[in-house]
Amino acid sequence: MHVSDLVARLSAAVRSDKPMMAAHDVLLELAKERDAVANALSYLSGRGGNALQAFYRSPELSILKVSxxxxxxxxxxxxxxxxxxxxxxxxxRNTFYRRDADGRLKRTGEALLEPGSVLPMAASAAHVAECIGDEPAVGLHVYGGNVLGVERSMWDPDTLEEHPLDWTLYEEFAQRASRAASAPLAG
Ligand SMILES: [Fe+2]
Incomplete structure (x- = not known):
């Protein structure tokens, strides 16, 4: 498998009538070949910023390796x-949230991912992702838009105040979130 095969399969999926479902189906297929996917992406570290993670971006699809x-x-x-x-x-571990009617973040559940797990998230969803265990959590992340160009929100992990996504502030939030005992509202 070559990285261009991943791009071809996923970009064909998002041009269908039901892009999210079609992309989800492609990921379920790729889950059966995840060693080949990992090999195809071995040229990317998947960490150290978006430029080292994103390998395809279009108005309707972004594909990243994230470690x-x-x-x-x-x-x-x-x-x-x-x-x-x-x-x-x-x-x-993924912890899920939604904005309540009063604008506050409410925890709605969590999911534990293991190798081969596929997790779809609606556009309305917010989440916290965390690596559990000693090994890095490495994933293929697919987004139904130009994820580095669209308006996004992030929340202060301590106060839960909403902010427009800003990568410098995000890193400060991530370091603070990583020092906490658990994801916000999960205790
Ligand atoms: Fe995310």
Whole structure:
């Protein structure tokens, strides 16, 4: 498998009538070949910023390799589009949130991902992703838009105040989130 095969399969999926479902189906197929997917993406570190993660972006599709090291936890954030993750290796806990009618973030559940797990998320969803265990959590992340160009929100992990996504502030939030005992509202 070559990285261009991943791009071809996913970009064909998002040009269908039901892009999120079609992309989800492609990820379920790729889950059966996840070693080949991991090999095709071995030229990317998947960490150190979006430029080292994103390998395809169009108005309707972004594809990234994302590697969360042990102990790394994101702040709550959304994607400005539907999203789906195929976990390639390691283990990852996802905690889900929604904005309540009063604008506050409410925890709605969580999911534990293991290698081969596929997690779809609606455009309205916000989440926290964290690596659990000693091995990095490495995933193929697919978004139904230009994820680096759309309007997105992130939330302060301590105060849960909403902010427009800003990568410098995001990193400060992520470091604070990683030091916490658990994802916000999960205790
Ligand atoms: Fe995310």
């Amino acid at each position: 969360f090291p042990s102990g790394r936890r994101t702040p709550p954030h959304n994607h400005g589009a539907w999203a789906a993750i195929l976990l390639l290796s390691g283990a990852e």
